[in-house]
Amino acid sequence: MKRSTKRRTLAVTSAFLLALAAGCGTESGGSDADDDTGSAAGFTPPDLPMKEEMGDMEGEVNILAWPGYAEDGSTDAAVDWVTPFEEETGCQANVKYFGTSDEAVSLMKTGEYDVVSASGDASLRMIAAGDVAPVNVDLVENYVDVYDYLKDRDWNSVDGQMYGVPHGYGANLLMWRTDLVESAPTSWSVVFEGGSEYAGKVTAYDSPIYIADAAMYLMETQPDLGIEHPYSLDEDQLAAAVDLLKKQKENVGEYWSDYLKEVQAFTTGDSVVGTTWQVIANVAQGEGVPVDVVLPEEGATGWSDTWMVGADSPNTNCAYAWMNHIISPEANAAVAEYFGEAPSNAKACDIASEGHCETFHAGDEEYASKLWYWTTPIEQCLDGRTDVKCTDYGDWTQAWTEVKG
Amino acid sequence: MASSQRPGRGILVIPRPGRRSRDRSVLLLIPPMLWLGVAYLGALGALFITSLWGQNDFTGAIERIWTLDNFRDLFTIEVYRTITVRTITIAAVVTIVDAVLAFPIALYMAKVASPRLQRLLVIAVLMPLWASYLVKAYAWRSMLSEGGLISSIAAPFGLESPGYGLVATTITLAYLWLPFMILPIYAGLERLPDSLFEASSDLGARSAMTLRRVVLPMAFPAIVAGSIFTFSLTMGDYIAVRIVGGTSQLLGNVVYDNQGAANNLPFAAAVATIPVVVMLVYLAAARRTGALDNL
Structure with missing residues (x-):
């Protein structure tokens, strides 16, 4: 009798495992057959809708950022460009910092973040995976002030469609x-x-x-x-x-x-x-x-970062507001100085402390071309x-x- | 823990169930069995299934097509063998260090200390478990650092801190898991009747002889029971080695890097099956010593 119970337990367990296996079994190859995303030169990003117009603020935004990109004064009371954003828009900013691009790519897969600061070795992977949506730059007021040589680049756009707004760049x-x-x-x-x-x-x-x-x-x-x-x-x-x-x-x-x-x-x-x-x-x-x-x-190797919007973001208005804020002259100058990088907004150089933009060669297209920006091999x-x-x-x-x- | 007379499993006397009450007890058992089945066995099953999938290197998307590539990489690329051997070695060394440290403490607690002191010692052993693992690991990081506590203590003797690396990892893990070794040995020794010690000394054995010929053999299953904890906890650890391990990596780090960084879940799952297999072998060996009755 004892043995039969044991056998029954075993049977139940294996039936369960089998069901599980069936549940997550192999996908039919058909739908994925044309999935040739490994070839970046010719890769076709998933067709995702782009935001058409701004609406009411949702009240919060989940930001996934490089350390130092979204400071709210808790590290250093003088370093704070998140609070002004929150006061201005009413969007509560929930910030998570990541340490490597790989971490950012895998965190974006959770769909829990509305906006992310992606370096060139992450941005294309996120675009190809369909984790970020195309960005309607017309809705980002400050975009016009961004240096032209940062727009429509390999790491932030596909076929002329921007997938984010340039944040700034710097060197390791x-x-x-x-x-x-x-x-x-x-x-x-x-x-x-x-x-x-x-x-x-x-x-x-x-x-x-x-x-x-x-x-x-x-x-x-x-x-x-x-x-x-x-x-x-x-x-x-x-x-x-x-x-x-x-x-x-x-x-x-x-x-x-x-x-x-x-x-x-x-x-x-x-x-x-x-x-x-x-x-x-x-x-x-x-x-x-x-x-x-x-x-x-x-x-040196370096980075040229792009703020991108999560494909399934429920807080796109706050996300766009954040993108507009972070490339505004004030915030862009503050983050560029704090992190030690060139700002993307030309007007930021009027606000940044003297010599900053010279040190980091902001606006110097030739210098920028000498840095080897992180790119996905x-x-x-x-x-x-x-x-x-x-x-x-x-x-x-x-x-x-x-x-x- | 079973008592010293070992009355068998029937210590909890349940009247022979009638049909209806048996149905009821089956009903009562369903939730915990589901929990065990889904959360433990189900997760292991899912882990194994995932390890048979592939991944798109560029987008990081999982490709659900059966393949043995992950296991082929695991067996053919030398670095994984090196890491496996290193992990097993560290786990073994941590276990031995803990056993050597724990045995005298447990012996004192079980056979020498007064009942009052015994209770205090049990609390003292359990106390470190109340503090966060991370706090303890970071405490070791600062103690082992350049100019930290250990190097300033060792300096007068012309020694220096081992710095970050495998030695530091072993020390930290041995410290972290020590209570898990002391408690089973203590429980095992407490069960030894005092009369055995008397009999041994009546027959002319000195303390050392008693220890070697009477206590150790009887405590051995308890030591093995403790070693299951220290060994398995070390096999899966990746945090301590990240904090104090310098450049070294263990199996846990490979799993973490593939899961957290490279986002290659299938390969991470394949790597994660190594500790499972090692532990199955270890448990099978431990079972022969009767250690599983001591848990």
């Missing part, structure tokens, strides 16, 4: 502890090759996209490899970058993706040199940590080669796991 900088690193570095070589001097104290960004930093360094130091574009690597070039990163790892104390963790590591001296964002240096300096940053001579080589297949983001993710070992 090299930061060091001025008291623990003897001479001020001017080259990335200090983290890639000279690191043994600071063994265990080097830090690097914990994301597959960091492979591009190594590729950019190789572009200068090993021209034989023929790297033209750090996001466009064939297998051999990727392998060379991975080798360089594996060599670097011997000197890396820890990788960072949480910006506060990097601040702490530099504060205690567990990290003394490595890649950073201006905002991290600002926070560290604000806490009295002796750090400095430089844009190394090899150039895809099979079709971005540098125009057609005789070879490039490695895609999946390969990079795999390679990054191998680098970390």
Whole structure:
């Protein structure tokens, strides 16, 4: 009798599992057969409706942003452009910060966010996945003041249709502890090759996209490899970058993706040199940590961010109001100064503190073209080669796991 | 925990059920069985099914087409073997460290301390569980940091803090899971009749001999029971290693990176089956020692 009960339980359980399996079984291949989104050059974004006209504010907006992009005065009372927005529009802003583009892509899939600040390595993936909707820029009043060279770019539009409004752009900088690193570095070589001097104290960004930093360094130091574009690597070039990163790892104390963790590591001296964002240096300096940053001579990878609207957002009016607010001269200047980047709104430079726009070369189209903005690597080589297949983001993710070992 | 006389499972005497009351008890059992089936077994089933799907690398969308690619990658790419071996090693070391630390504490609690002190000690052992895991891990991060508490204590002896890495991870995890090892051993030792100690000494054994020949063999199943906790908790951990592990990664981090960052759920699910398999093997081995009766 005992055995039969046992068998019955087993039968029930397996029946349940079978039902479950049937429930989530394989989709028929038919509907997805034309789903060739891997090819960005010719990818067709899902046909999603664009907002036609503004309506009443919904009272709240869920913002998914890079750390420092939506400050409400809680980090630093003087740094606050969320409160004016809330007072002006009546939209309560719920902010969530993310640490890497990958995190942003997966968080947008939840559909819980109305608006997101996406870098170039995330924006196209979100568009292709149908997680963000086309943006009607006519509804965003301040859009006319945005620098023209930021409009209709590869990373924020498809076939002439904008999918967001440009936020600003900046570079991944090299930061060091001025008291623990003897001479001020001017080259990335200090983290890639000279690191043994600071063994265990080097830090690097914990994301597959960091492979591009190594590729950019190789572009200068090993021209034989023929790297033209750090996001466009064939297998051999990727392998060379991975080798360089594996060599670097011997000197890396820890990788960072949480910006506060990097601040702490530099504060205690567990990290003394490595890649950073201006905002991290600002926070560290604000806490009295002796750090400095430089844009190394090899150039830098960087970001050009776009505010995008969630495809299923129930709060589109507040989302549009937010986009309009964040690129308004006042807010755009404030966020650009706080984060340490060039604003996207030309008028922001009249408000920003003196020298800011010069430091970050805002409006300098030529300088902006020298930064290697985060871009999603895809099979079709971005540098125009057609005789070879490039490695895609999946390969990079795999390679990054191998680098970390 | 069973009492020392082991009267068998029938300690809770239920009169032989009639037909109607049996139906009623089946009804009563449905909700918990559903909970167990859906939330635990169902989730495991879903995990396994997901691991057989693919993913579009560009959009991150799951492609529901049966494939064994995830498992092929898992077995053919060397880095995952390395990480698996590293994770199992850390789990084993944490378990051994905890067993070595826990045994004397549990022995003192069970056989030496007065009943009053015994109660206080049980509370003391449980106390760390009241504090948040994250607070404790971050506390270790600052203690292990450059110029932190550990390096200033070790400096006079010419030593330095191990810094962030696998050693730091092992220390932190061993600290976090210690109560889970002490309690089962304490329960196991408390069950040992004092008369055994007397008999052993009557027959001429010294304390060390008694410990080795009488206490340890009888406490062994309890130690294995505790090790199930420390081992399985370590196998699945990814937070502590992110906080104090420096550049190292364990299986949990690979799952997290693929789920949270790369959004490759199918591959994350495939990786997550490794700890499940390891634990099944471990539990099967533990069962032979009778440890499962000690939980």
